[in-house]
Amino acid sequence: MRCPHCGSEQCQVVADTQVETKGYGAGKGCCGFIIFGWVGLLCGLCGSGKTKSSTQHYWVCHNCGNKFRL
Template sequence: MICPKCGSENCNVINETYTSGSDFSASKGCLGALLFGPIGILCGACGEGKQTHNVNYWVCNSCGYKWRR
């Protein structure tokens, strides 16, 4: 791959990972504990989704320019 900014062939692929969402909901856990006892605390993890997104970029080691192919 050739850098579109400086024309160097000294480029690498990097992977950036982004996460969104939460792992545990305290309000759902407390409500579950009141309704179902200790097992209900697990309800805090129900319905919550942690999403992971991966994006690949090329990076020029000469000038530092980053782009997607």
């Protein structure tokens, strides 16, 4: 993997795990509705009461310290 910033191959993949609990709130849904319309409202409903654990992988360049996703 080459760093897109400096072109170095001194890059290492790093896993970042985030656990977030999502609950559907009226305010949240309204915000989604205002910004994204009906799609946002549905997104708010879909995320109701679910605990989501997401692991994100990204690369760190040891040469310049740049972080980037694939």
